[in-house]
Amino acid sequence: MNSQSGDPRGRGVRAVFREARPSARVQWRQLRTGLLFISPWLVGFTLFLAYPIGMSFYYSLCDFSVLQPPRFVGLANYQELVADDVFRQALTNTFCYAAGAIPLGILLAFGIAMLLNTGVRGMTVYRTIFFLPSLVPSVALAILWMWIFNGKDGILNIALSDVARALGSSASPPSWLSDPKWVKPALIFMSLWGTGHAVVIYLAGLQDVPVHLYEAADLDGANWWQKVRNVTLPMVSPVILFNGIMAIIGTFNFFAIPFVMAPGGQPARSAYFLAVNLFDNAFLYLRMGYASAMAWVLFLIVFVLTMLALKLSERHVHYGGS
Numbered sequence: 518m519n520s521q522s523g524d525p526r527g528r529g530v531r532a533v534f535r536e537a538r539p540s541a542r543v544q545w546r547q548l549r550t551g552l553l554f555i556s557p558w559l560v561g562f563t564l565f566l567a568y569p570i571g572m573s574f575y576y577s578l579c580d581f582s583v584l585q586p587p588r589f590v591g592l593a594n595y596q597e598l599v600a601d602d603v604f605r606q607a608l609t610n611t612f613c614y615a616a617g618a619i620p621l622g623i624l625l626a627f628g629i630a631m632l633l634n635t636g637v638r639g640m641t642v643y644r645t646i647f648f649l650p651s652l653v654p655s656v657a658l659a660i661l662w663m664w665i666f667n668g669k670d671g672i673l674n675i676a677l678s679d680v681a682r683a684l685g686s687s688a689s690p691p692s693w694l695s696d697p698k699w700v701k702p703a704l705i706f707m708s709l710w711g712t713g714h715a716v717v718i719y720l721a722g723l724q725d726v727p728v729h730l731y732e733a734a735d736l737d738g739a740n741w742w743q744k745v746r747n748v749t750l751p752m753v754s755p756v757i758l759f760n761g762i763m764a765i766i767g768t769f770n771f772f773a774i775p776f777v778m779a780p781g782g783q784p785a786r787s788a789y790f791l792a793v794n795l796f797d798n799a800f801l802y803l804r805m806g807y808a809s810a811m812a813w814v815l816f817l818i819v820f821v822l823t824m825l826a827l828k829l830s831e832r833h834v835h836y837g838g839s
């Protein structure tokens with residue numbers, strides 16, 4: 518209206534905005550400065566993440582033995598995966614391990630965190646004791662548990678034999694690492710050793726639960742289980758979701774421990790996991806193209822399971838202010 522009536526105030530406002538807006542040269546200088554500041558990250562991201570991801574997808578479409586130049590074969594590697602009995606067995610073993618290790622790990626870590634969140638005397642010492650096992654390197658941990666699970670002289674079987682003898686039973690303990698029926702339960706049981714990281718995260722979430730919610734529940738006459746169900750679990754549900762997703766990623770990348778404890782997936786490939794199969798094809802059989810296809814299948818499985826967990830959590834995860 519001001520511009521149509523010739524009011525100079527309209528032109529003055531537009532002139533102020535034009536002066537406030539930086540020129541194209543200033544904008545380019547600011548962009549260049551910003552790019553220079555993030556250039557170390559851009560170079561690292563390109564060289565160590567974006568380029569390897571792109572090349573792995575390209576190699577998954579090639580017959581590539583590392584020693585020879587890659588030869589494009591299209592989807593042949595993926596078609597071979599569908600018909601590969603060893604791959605299917607490794608995938609089944611991985612899913613079975615994940616189905617046991619993830620829920621048991623979440624329940625144990627959350628239970629320990631609940632106990633550590635109480636006001637018991639000397640709680641700092643207990644927290645340190647529960648966290649220390651998660652700091653043991655994977656290879657050292659595997660060697661330690663190989664002795665524990667030893668069928669003849671292992672401390673676990675010695676203890677089980679003493680218990681059976683005290684109960685008047687003649688049953689012999691299982692050969693954990695040499696029996697196909699027991700090797701996966703043994704590995705699942707061993708995975709509970711490393712719950713220390715999850716315990717610390719759960720403990721931080723529990724300590725952030727507002728005290729007044731528990732006080733209100735006490736006034737309503739809620740018992741211990743009702744407070745856990747209606748106050749604790751909803752308030753720490755984002756932490757449970759985070760630890761669940763981390764557990765999915767970790768279990769499907771389970772490599773170092775079975776690689777040391779069960780070479781070749783023995784016995785009878787019952788401990789042959791997807792990450793170990795991928796490593797063998799890439800660096801033992803030099804089938805880098807086939808291993809790259811396997812890696813992309815593994816990525817898709819983890820991605821789908823993560824998206825499924827996020828979708829299923831929409832009704833059960835409560836964030837602050839929501």
